[in-house]
Amino acid sequence: MIHTTTLDENITLVRPGAERLTAANAKMFKDEVTDIINGGANRVVIDFKNVTFLDSSGLGALVGVLKKIGHRGDLVVSGLNSDVQQMFRICRMDRVFVVYKDVDAAVQSMAEYQ
Amino acid sequence: MFDRTLRQTQAPRMKVIVAEDSDLQRLFLCSLINGLGFEAIEAADGDIALDLVARTRAEIVISDLEMPHLDGIDLTRAIRARNLDQYVHVIMVTGADAVDIRDAALLAGVDDFITKESSPALLKARLQTAVRLINHATELADRTRIIKETNQRIQDDLRAAAVAQCQLLPNLQDEVMGFRVASAFVPSAIVSGDMFGYFELNDKKLGFYAVDVSGHGVHASLLSVAIGHLITPDYFRTHAFDADGRPDPAGMVATLNARFSAFDGDDYFTMFCGIVDRVSGRLDFCQAGYPSAFYVDPAGSVSLVGDGGFPVGMLSSATYGNNTHQFEIGAALVICSDAAAEAENTSNQPFGTPRIGDIARLFPRLGVDEIPLSIVQALNLWRNGVPLEDDLTVLALERKNPSDTYNNA
Numbered sequence: 001m002i003h004t005t006t007l008d009e010n011i012t013l014v015r016p017g018a019e020r021l022t023a024a025n026a027k028m029f030k031d032e033v034t035d036i037i038n039g040g041a042n043r044v045v046i047d048f049k050n051v052t053f054l055d056s057s058g059l060g061a062l063v064g065v066l067k068k069i070g071h072r073g074d075l076v077v078s079g080l081n082s083d084v085q086q087m088f089r090i091c092r093m094d095r096v097f098v099v100y101k102d103v104d105a106a107v108q109s110m111a112e113y114q
Numbered sequence: 115m116f117d118r119t120l121r122q123t124q125a126p127r128m129k130v131i132v133a134e135d136s137d138l139q140r141l142f143l144c145s146l147i148n149g150l151g152f153e154a155i156e157a158a159d160g161d162i163a164l165d166l167v168a169r170t171r172a173e174i175v176i177s178d179l180e181m182p183h184l185d186g187i188d189l190t191r192a193i194r195a196r197n198l199d200q201y202v203h204v205i206m207v208t209g210a211d212a213v214d215i216r217d218a219a220l221l222a223g224v225d226d227f228i229t230k231e232s233s234p235a236l237l238k239a240r241l242q243t244a245v246r247l248i249n250h251a252t253e254l255a256d257r258t259r260i261i262k263e264t265n266q267r268i269q270d271d272l273r274a275a276a277v278a279q280c281q282l283l284p285n286l287q288d289e290v291m292g293f294r295v296a297s298a299f300v301p302s303a304i305v306s307g308d309m310f311g312y313f314e315l316n317d318k319k320l321g322f323y324a325v326d327v328s329g330h331g332v333h334a335s336l337l338s339v340a341i342g343h344l345i346t347p348d349y350f351r352t353h354a355f356d357a358d359g360r361p362d363p364a365g366m367v368a369t370l371n372a373r374f375s376a377f378d379g380d381d382y383f384t385m386f387c388g389i390v391d392r393v394s395g396r397l398d399f400c401q402a403g404y405p406s407a408f409y410v411d412p413a414g415s416v417s418l419v420g421d422g423g424f425p426v427g428m429l430s431s432a433t434y435g436n437n438t439h440q441f442e443i444g445a446a447l448v449i450c451s452d453a454a455a456e457a458e459n460t461s462n463q464p465f466g467t468p469r470i471g472d473i474a475r476l477f478p479r480l481g482v483d484e485i486p487l488s489i490v491q492a493l494n495l496w497r498n499g500v501p502l503e504d505d506l507t508v509l510a511l512e513r514k515n516p517s518d519t520y521n522n523a
Binding site for chain 2: 022023026030052053055056057059060061063064083089090091092096
């Protein structure tokens, strides 16, 4: 389901490829992102620009991939809409994930901190 | 005279109704069919054949086209019109040149044709085809029956599990320690990933909690039931007070987090729990990823209580804080799982927090008992009757005037 693009600075851009990341597809999302991490991707931007809704299972999957990458690399998120942002705030995920306005901001920041 | 293999493989013999008005022709066909290992049943016209189909539960009919009373096509129509348990394979006997008739016969529901001039070998081949189709249909019917039975058993088990889960819940409406409590519990499937409870912790303090396990359905319900068994009044008393006896709901949440982050999985839950003093009205609460609560003052003014917190069981490093809020006499606190705000209508628009607040503010007019049900009804309207995709819990508490309901001495 996910779309991946390799950008400069060895950054992998992941787009979930679904408007809604929910119990129905969270496991598939997690498995696919885990595969690219296991395949060597260690600088990952997950872009939620086209995701309108993230439920608790979707959030669980996202935290799952963050734990997977652990200290081996960076995983940041971008493009959260206001509903997803609100969920991040209520669950304090804004303290767990580095959040960027959009992919460009994420890539620029990651490039600087290489 | 004929190959007898069919007879050997069919036990008991399959019934074949032979509808033919010519005695000679019928006798001839029946003897052929019996010779092939079937049980031929004679019918001298269409009416008799139709009656026999129902009574003998035969699955094959060989019918002449022209017969008195009910001809072959009308007989086929009548068979198809009856809602029989078994499928009846109809083979029509026509003249060799009756092409037009065949079209009409196919439309009426005839499956196959032979002519009066057909050889016994061809009749045998046609019957073998019929047997193959019937056996296939029987296999499918058996599989469908097994699936239905299995499904029924799963449904029964789930309903029993749902009853067991509901037995863990407190009364949906109650009067406890000067608080009026009203609630709604609506699983999106049969069982729910939600759980809630409220209980007297000591002579002054009421404890309450609501939990929402990530995901929903059976998987989430197993964890929610485990939590329901774990968080007893004693558990609350032991873990939700600090060493000096002051309310510390965050301490209880941290204990739960240590316990549930030990598992290496994506399961976690959100929680809102609090301890309210019936005399002073002080509410100590901890919000762990659960939506903020709605506080409705006696004049109907609504404010949100809580600004978030880490969910439980997601990160072992998570820390939790206590917050306080003054719970006035005549005010209400409404706690609502995220299923309400996230419920989308047919245009994919979520119900949203402000709409829940609009219902909560009706509390001074409606009374606390009506709030949970009003939210459930509003969501039902919002979704045009389509069941929620996530489990819903609404817990509403009103702090009553002590002189009304509770001996404050």
